[in-house]
Amino acid sequence: MDPAREVALDVLRAVRERDAYANLALPKLLRERKISGRDAAYATELTYGTSRSQGQLDAVIAACAGRPVEEIDGPILDILRLGVYQLLRTRTSAHAAVDTSVDLASAEFGQGRAGFVNAVLRRAGEKTAEQWITELAPADPVGKLAFEHAHPKWIAQSFADALGAEAGELGELLAADDERPVVHLVARPGDITAEELALVTGGEEGRWSPYAVYLDGGDPGLLEPVRDGIAGVQDEGSQLVALALTRAPLDGPDQGRWLDLCAGPGGKAALLGALAAIDLFTVDAVEPAEHRAELVRKSTRGLPVTVHVTDGRDSGLTPGYDRILVDAPCTGLGALRRRPEARWRRTPADVPELVTLQRELLTAAWDLLRPGGVVVYSTCSPHLSETVSVVADFVRRTGAEQLDTRDYLPGVTGLGEGPSAQLWPHRHGTDAMFVAALRKQ
Numbered sequence: 155m156d157p158a159r160e161v162a163l164d165v166l167r168a169v170r171e172r173d174a175y176a177n178l179a180l181p182k183l184l185r186e187r188k189i190s191g192r193d194a195a196y197a198t199e200l201t202y203g204t205s206r207s208q209g210q211l212d213a214v215i216a217a218c219a220g221r222p223v224e225e226i227d228g229p230i231l232d233i234l235r236l237g238v239y240q241l242l243r244t245r246t247s248a249h250a251a252v253d254t255s256v257d258l259a260s261a262e263f264g265q266g267r268a269g270f271v272n273a274v275l276r277r278a279g280e281k282t283a284e285q286w287i288t289e290l291a292p293a294d295p296v297g298k299l300a301f302e303h304a305h306p307k308w309i310a311q312s313f314a315d316a317l318g319a320e321a322g323e324l325g326e327l328l329a330a331d332d333e334r335p336v337v338h339l340v341a342r343p344g345d346i347t348a349e350e351l352a353l354v355t356g357g358e359e360g361r362w363s364p365y366a367v368y369l370d371g372g373d374p375g376l377l378e379p380v381r382d383g384i385a386g387v388q389d390e391g392s393q394l395v396a397l398a399l400t401r402a403p404l405d406g407p408d409q410g411r412w413l414d415l416c417a418g419p420g421g422k423a424a425l426l427g428a429l430a431a432i433d434l435f436t437v438d439a440v441e442p443a444e445h446r447a448e449l450v451r452k453s454t455r456g457l458p459v460t461v462h463v464t465d466g467r468d469s470g471l472t473p474g475y476d477r478i479l480v481d482a483p484c485t486g487l488g489a490l491r492r493r494p495e496a497r498w499r500r501t502p503a504d505v506p507e508l509v510t511l512q513r514e515l516l517t518a519a520w521d522l523l524r525p526g527g528v529v530v531y532s533t534c535s536p537h538l539s540e541t542v543s544v545v546a547d548f549v550r551r552t553g554a555e556q557l558d559t560r561d562y563l564p565g566v567t568g569l570g571e572g573p574s575a576q577l578w579p580h581r582h583g584t585d586a587m588f589v590a591a592l593r594k595q
């Protein structure tokens with residue numbers, strides 16, 4: 155059996171049975187099994203592609219098996235998903251896709267099950283992906299686009315809602331959401347410039363953040379500036395969020411007390427720390443999970459950042475901060491590009507609980523802010539319940555002054571109607587980060 159398909163199948167099973175993350179499980183297995191080069195690239199394409207397309211693949215499997223996928227045993231379903239993905243979404247020959255799947259089933263489950271896999275895949279291979287989409291996609295426009303681009307409909311609908319008048323871009327957005335994201339590096343201010351980092355790494359300077367560099371490929375962890383801690387891997391959208399916090403105008407002078415209330419794993423805390431260091435300011439960073447707090451300590455080593463392992467809703471910190479970032483826990487619907495299986499794992503039921511936490515964290519931040527200070531609220535989700543609604547409700551309750559956040563992302567176009575700002579993968583090449591700046595009277 156070929157190592158690429160075996161490893162892909164093992165990861166799919168781990169994701170289904172143990173809620174593993176494909177983007178963590180796959181590199182580990184590739185390392186353990188010493189798979190590299192073309193086999194590793196093919197295993198990656200199979201694993202991530204199959205994980206991302208699950209809903210579409212399942213509809214085809216159900217149509218070919220004549221029964222819902224819930225009635226098919228999990229391990230057989232994994233083999234079918236992998237097989238249908240190869241048939242419909244890769245240039246693998248139909249012959250190879252079917253035969254290798256049948257071999258996988260027969261080796262583990264015997265001839266009977268292998269016959270079932272064979273029958274389903276032969277039927278699936280009788281039509282092209284486009285023909286299956288035409289046959290199986292729902293008629294309504296959002297449902298159709300969601301099916302075509304293998305997104306759950308509720309997620310596609312939430313994107314359409316957030317795009318508002320620009321909902322015509324939904325197809326483009328969903329397509330961008332399926333592309334492998336370009337690696338973004340951040341050049342740590344005070345240590346190296348983006349121009350220097352681009353030169354050293356062979357990358358290209360970013361479009362929006364003065365600290366961003368785009369990498370064409372390769373393992374960023376092997377780059378010297380990353381190993382030395384003067385550069386890091388960070389989506390350009392996240393860099394812009396941290397920058398917006400430092401740029402929003404305060405009433406009165408900045409006394410240099412900054413707070414990152416949801417800091418783990420520490421990407422934004424590191425950028426804030428590096429910027430604070432230039433002015434001799436300090437940053438407190440709060441993270442309740444010890445293992446994530448350790449990541450914050452690592453990413454901010456050598457910077458004026460103090461890590462507090464505590465709940466941001468009741469941190470016990472002394473009020474009076476000038477600037478506070480609430481980069482709230484969220485559904486992560488804006489960063490689906492990075493987590494192949496996430497779109498099928500999240501459900502609409504996840505939203506209300508997170509919204510409650512987001513509101514509580516924003517309220518706690520407000521209590522820690524000095525009059526004239528600024529809170530930046532951000533999420534890596536564009537879902538309106540987690541973004542505009544949380545902010546509007548908060549402004550209503552507190553009378554906070556909502557600043558036009560777009561002013562603190564100079565040069566960035568297409569951020570929406572304001573006063574908050576929404577970044578998008580298809581427009582900006584970043585995660586779909588939401589940012590809102592609020593000033594206390």
Ligand SMILES: C[S@@+](CC[C@H](N)C(=O)[O-])C[C@H]1O[C@@H](n2cnc3c(N)ncnc32)[C@H](O)[C@@H]1O
Nearest residue numbers: 415416417418419420421422465466481482483
């Ligand atoms: C979106 S992530 C923050 C990402 C981070 N700012 C960065 O740039 O690397 C949200 C973080 O909030 C943390 N969190 C969850 N509940 C929290 C709470 N009650 N108080 C503070 N942080 C919390 C999570 O553990 C997670 O690390």
